[in-house]
Amino acid sequence: MTHDPVDPVLLDRLADVAVRVGLNLQPGQDLVLTAPTAALPLVRRVAAAAYRAGAGVVTPILSDPEVTLARFEHADDASFDQAAGWLYDGMAQAYAANAARMAIVGDDPMLLAEQDADRAARANRANSAAYRPALEKIANFDINWTIASYPSVDWARRVFPDLPDEDAQARLAEAIFAASRVDTADPIAAWEAHNAALRSRTEWLNAQAFAALHFTGPGTDLTVGLADGHEWHGGASQAQNGVVCNPNLPTEEVFTTPHAARVEGHARATKPLSHQGTLIEDISVRFEKGRIVEATASRGESVLRKLLETDEGAARLGEVALVPHSSPISQSGVLFYNTLYDENAACHIALGQCYSKCFRNGADLTPEQVAEQGGNSSMIHVDWMIGGAETDIDGITENGDRVPVFRQGEWAQ
Amino acid sequence: MTHDPVDPVLLDRLADVAVRVGLNLQPGQDLVLTAPTAALPLVRRVAAAAYRAGAGVVTPILSDPEVTLARFEHADDASFDQAAGWLYDGMAQAYAANAARMAIVGDDPMLLAEQDADRAARANRANSAAYRPALEKIANFDINWTIASYPSVDWARRVFPDLPDEDAQARLAEAIFAASRVDTADPIAAWEAHNAALRSRTEWLNAQAFAALHFTGPGTDLTVGLADGHEWHGGASQAQNGVVCNPNLPTEEVFTTPHAARVEGHARATKPLSHQGTLIEDISVRFEKGRIVEATASRGESVLRKLLETDEGAARLGEVALVPHSSPISQSGVLFYNTLYDENAACHIALGQCYSKCFRNGADLTPEQVAEQGGNSSMIHVDWMIGGAETDIDGITENGDRVPVFRQGEWAQ
Ligand SMILES: [Zn+2]
Ligand SMILES: [Zn+2]
Ligand SMILES: [Zn+2]
Ligand SMILES: [Zn+2]
Numbered sequence: 001m002t003h004d005p006v007d008p009v010l011l012d013r014l015a016d017v018a019v020r021v022g023l024n025l026q027p028g029q030d031l032v033l034t035a036p037t038a039a040l041p042l043v044r045r046v047a048a049a050a051y052r053a054g055a056g057v058v059t060p061i062l063s064d065p066e067v068t069l070a071r072f073e074h075a076d077d078a079s080f081d082q083a084a085g086w087l088y089d090g091m092a093q094a095y096a097a098n099a100a101r102m103a104i105v106g107d108d109p110m111l112l113a114e115q116d117a118d119r120a121a122r123a124n125r126a127n128s129a130a131y132r133p134a135l136e137k138i139a140n141f142d143i144n145w146t147i148a149s150y151p152s153v154d155w156a157r158r159v160f161p162d163l164p165d166e167d168a169q170a171r172l173a174e175a176i177f178a179a180s181r182v183d184t185a186d187p188i189a190a191w192e193a194h195n196a197a198l199r200s201r202t203e204w205l206n207a208q209a210f211a212a213l214h215f216t217g218p219g220t221d222l223t224v225g226l227a228d229g230h231e232w233h234g235g236a237s238q239a240q241n242g243v244v245c246n247p248n249l250p251t252e253e254v255f256t257t258p259h260a261a262r263v264e265g266h267a268r269a270t271k272p273l274s275h276q277g278t279l280i281e282d283i284s285v286r287f288e289k290g291r292i293v294e295a296t297a298s299r300g301e302s303v304l305r306k307l308l309e310t311d312e313g314a315a316r317l318g319e320v321a322l323v324p325h326s327s328p329i330s331q332s333g334v335l336f337y338n339t340l341y342d343e344n345a346a347c348h349i350a351l352g353q354c355y356s357k358c359f360r361n362g363a364d365l366t367p368e369q370v371a372e373q374g375g376n377s378s379m380i381h382v383d384w385m386i387g388g389a390e391t392d393i394d395g396i397t398e399n400g401d402r403v404p405v406f407r408q409g410e411w412a413q
Numbered sequence: 414m415t416h417d418p419v420d421p422v423l424l425d426r427l428a429d430v431a432v433r434v435g436l437n438l439q440p441g442q443d444l445v446l447t448a449p450t451a452a453l454p455l456v457r458r459v460a461a462a463a464y465r466a467g468a469g470v471v472t473p474i475l476s477d478p479e480v481t482l483a484r485f486e487h488a489d490d491a492s493f494d495q496a497a498g499w500l501y502d503g504m505a506q507a508y509a510a511n512a513a514r515m516a517i518v519g520d521d522p523m524l525l526a527e528q529d530a531d532r533a534a535r536a537n538r539a540n541s542a543a544y545r546p547a548l549e550k551i552a553n554f555d556i557n558w559t560i561a562s563y564p565s566v567d568w569a570r571r572v573f574p575d576l577p578d579e580d581a582q583a584r585l586a587e588a589i590f591a592a593s594r595v596d597t598a599d600p601i602a603a604w605e606a607h608n609a610a611l612r613s614r615t616e617w618l619n620a621q622a623f624a625a626l627h628f629t630g631p632g633t634d635l636t637v638g639l640a641d642g643h644e645w646h647g648g649a650s651q652a653q654n655g656v657v658c659n660p661n662l663p664t665e666e667v668f669t670t671p672h673a674a675r676v677e678g679h680a681r682a683t684k685p686l687s688h689q690g691t692l693i694e695d696i697s698v699r700f701e702k703g704r705i706v707e708a709t710a711s712r713g714e715s716v717l718r719k720l721l722e723t724d725e726g727a728a729r730l731g732e733v734a735l736v737p738h739s740s741p742i743s744q745s746g747v748l749f750y751n752t753l754y755d756e757n758a759a760c761h762i763a764l765g766q767c768y769s770k771c772f773r774n775g776a777d778l779t780p781e782q783v784a785e786q787g788g789n790s791s792m793i794h795v796d797w798m799i800g801g802a803e804t805d806i807d808g809i810t811e812n813g814d815r816v817p818v819f820r821q822g823e824w825a826q
Pocket of ligand 2: 319343350381382383
């Protein structure tokens with residue numbers, strides 16, 4: 001007897017949740033669906049769910065890790081400065097015509113770990129430049145979009161290196177199904193309740209309008225000033241085309257924009273950071289006037305330094321996010337090597353670019369106005385976990401009063 | 414012990430032949446590679462071969478039969494008039510920037526046989542309209558392109574319905590490898606020799622400049638007038654970007670443009686015609702002044718009639734092609750249900766659109782000039798086998814002399 005390590009019934013539900021909750025796909029809307037070839041079982045179910053929801057045309061664009069590796073193995077050096085701009089331009093055209101967009105992640109997070117780092121960086125840069133016209137429409141939230149994930153064997157092996165393939169995949173599948181709330185009787189209702197809970201958190205935080213948050217915990221004593229006119233977001237959110245969607249499946253965080261010049265103190269990472277195939281462990285940093293002025297790590301310190309030197313904004317914060325220690329992803333105890341999951345396991349800060357939507361009337365602000373209010377800008381956005389079971393957070397009001405926000409890793413209110 | 418039904422060494426060679434002979438991919442050229450998901454083993458090898466040949470970026474665009482069927486099963490009726498124009502526009506942009514193009518075929522040829530015929534036709538029409546900007550660049554031969562094939566299980570089942578899956582796939586793989594000349598010691602040299610042989614045939618036919626061909630065989634007595642200024646083509650051919658490529662792998666035919674108004678007599682098909690999931694058997698037709706005026710079939714006659722009624726040019730000829738009975742595909746005795754193979758197994762004629770390149774200075778002719786010289790035009794182009802072991806063909810010169818071209822299915826010269 002063989003047993004499918006990925007429960008097909010729960011996979012069907014995940015597809016349904018991704019289409020109905022993640023995208024909230026509208027009748028007649030086209031769907032651009034990117035995924036690795038390993039995710040084909042989910043791609044097929046998403047296509048069916050999308051057509052059931054009234055999709056116009058569903059177009060899967062599948063990437064393949066072996067094709068990617070073939071390039072690193074065989075291509076001329078000049079190849080690594082090129083990208084398939086024609087495909088991204090086509091996607092931008094699709095989004096301009098109101099197509100929805102779903103990305104399914106599921107590749108080996110360390111796929112390029114053994115490849116030439118310089119070539120990988122160049123390919124990344126060429127790709128980012130070519131992707132910009134399409135990415136801007138996503139970043140501006142022009143259309144409803146979402147990211148979901150498929151528990152591929154290649155990914156599962158990295159997460160559970162000591163288990164046989166089948167068991168590793170089954171464990172990763174369970175973790176993904178739990179985090180995506182499809183292991184409950186009525187996943188749609190569970191998501192409605194979850195979105196309502198996140199909304200009540202953001203409403204409370206927005207009403208407080210804190211000037212700063214003060215984090216304390218083992219190795220951490222950090223005051224994060226918040227941007228002027230910052231706004232908290234989390235859970236479901238309305239795209240410019242009027243569709244309310246959940247851009248990340250799963251999502252546990254509420255998040256806003258820190259002030260790029262008002263972060264003081266020191267912080268120690270509570271989880272390793274997986275960055276472009278390298279694991280950076282035991283990060284410890286000190287901030288002065290918003291900028292990281294000291295940084296150490298027990299492993300991958302040179303990668304961390306290179307990251308902080310990317311550009312002027314790379315050593316400043318672009319996001320602060322609150323996630324209780326009791327969040328299902330945190331409780332699973334699993335390090336996914338995937339930001340979509342790992343950032344939803346703990347309170348975190350992000351180096352680099354801020355989200356303009358995390359300002360009041362953010363859609364109307366110019367980049368100059370965002371910067372004036374304290375929003376950071378950078379080519380990078382790297383989330384990095386600083387929360388845990390012992391994390392306390394105080395909100396500091398304009399006049400210096402302290403309001404308990406987190407106590408021992410959980411919401412205080 | 415398990416045995417891969419598709420020999421990986423020969424598959425590597427097929428990828429190499431497709432890139433080097435089919436495309437003749439140039440250093441720095443990007444490659445747009447379309448294929449069904451089942452063809453992934455060949456896609457990966459083609460990517461490697463392309464990068465070894467100096468490709469810029471190889472972009473696979475994979476289609477999936479289950480996603481296609483999900484649409485027919487679940488989509489709203491309105492979906493069937495829509496298409497992913499954004500993707501085709503992107504491809505057109507890629508070809509305009511000199512990307513090469515490879516199509517790998519390998520889907521079940523009867524994939525849509527049980528789906529609603531009207532919806533299939535509508536989806537086809539919407540797709541063709543959206544694809545036009547990209548297709549024009551292929552049809553105009555702006556860039557080097559080729560079609561190759563992968564022996565998928567789904568296809569193999571149709572070809573060898575009585576065999577177990579593994580055996581069917583192994584048999585189809587052998588047939589494809591043999592027809593693609595990769596089962597020889599030096600496939601590249603074999604293709605050079607084959608292209609030279611086809612070239613000497615076209616040179617001889619072009620020197621003869623026949624006014625007509627007279628086909629005789631069981632049930633066939635057909636005089637096919639050739640277009641004024643027609644030119645024979647076959648094998649390798651130069652694209653407008655200067656690259657000499659082999660647009661079809663395999664290819665056994667030499668072909669030219671008949672005169673749309675000068676076909677007289679009757680013809681009987683020597684093989685069934687597989688058209689959009691229907692098998693049309695024992696076709697028999699009679700021509701008057703270039704037009705089919707009588708058509709019968711023992712099976713699928715209504716589909717045949719509908720095909721002939723598509724438009725004014727659908728009942729006239731757009732191609733006549735010569736293939737000796739000793740061609741390897743013919744000798745295999747296999748009906749592939751795939752034009753790429755079946756049209757290379759026997760002399761054939763095609764209903765519908767002609768190739769403007771099959772005229773002297775064809776690239777410079779306007780559509781009006783092509784029509785004036787006898788070139789047919791239509792939305793369809795459907796090849797249909799009339800040759801066999803007993804086929805005789807005479808060339809008829811301007812002044813009525815007869816020159817033997819085929820005797821008993823083989824070249825007479
Ligand atoms: Zn975050
Ligand atoms: Zn973030
Ligand atoms: Zn032909
Ligand atoms: Zn043809």
